[in-house]
Amino acid sequence: MPSLVEIRARIFRSTSGMYTDSYHMDDLMNDAQNQLVEGARLRGVQTISVLNGTDTYALPSNFKSPGELLYQPPNYCITTYPLLDLTSNQFGYSIENGNIILKPSPQEDRLLTHYYYKYATTLVNDADVPEIDPQYHDLLHFYAAGMILLLPTLNIQDKTLSDRYLKRWEEGKTNFIMDMQRKNKSSTGRTVVHW
Known part of the structure; x- marks a missing residue:
């Protein structure tokens, strides 16, 4: 399971090292995690x-x-x-x-x-690991890389790469929410008696 520092390194590579503000990367990853949790009900x-x-x-x-x-x-x-x-x-x-x-x-x-x-626990320390299922950790990377590549300060004219990352983010987000709703529904199928 990748930690915050490992996901940050992926973002750095995905943006060709053009952006190094790790605090902003962390904010974007936490924003992505919160969006996932909002839709999926952790x-x-x-x-x-x-x-x-x-x-x-x-x-x-x-x-x-x-x-x-x-x-x-x-x-x-x-x-x-x-x-x-x-x-x-x-x-x-x-x-x-x-x-x-x-x-x-x-x-x-x-x-x-x-x-x-x-609410998801905010990712702060380098060793922090997202609370979402490990198969969806890359979504934080896709969201952050896509948003960074749209920053006007980077002056990138071709938006193809950012569009690709944000498309993978949106598709993954939809799959994550459906998967979590399915898990939540199956976990509430137990017999409960109210006295």
Whole structure:
């Protein structure tokens, strides 16, 4: 799996070494990763150690939108907590000010599993690896190289190469989004019981 520094080197080669601003390359790669995740809904998992009488728990820092909150005691069916309006008095949970609020307040300690949709982790350090599937890492390279070759400061008259990179980006982005939606759909096909 290529790291940030390796993808940056590919961009450098793809632009024939005409552009060396690594900070801008990193920004373009993060922009590409965010566009992919926006369309594909990258999933995250959080384990919440619930304590008797405590109803509020912090969401992860990369939380984007809710998925499912589940409780599975040993040898029993899964219980799903439905997402509720904050003012509701029913069984479930609400999200407010960066927290999950359980309803009603728990009467026992338990472990909950929170599946949620998340933002991609920003690529900052040379050793950072994109969170998307490795087969799609080249998309970050294609996007960044295509955008760099369009910069007016490079004064490139022939846009053929940038068009080629951006076309590969668009095709790959479409395939990535369809692949992730298919994976998300198949992972939600489990049996869930709400008590």
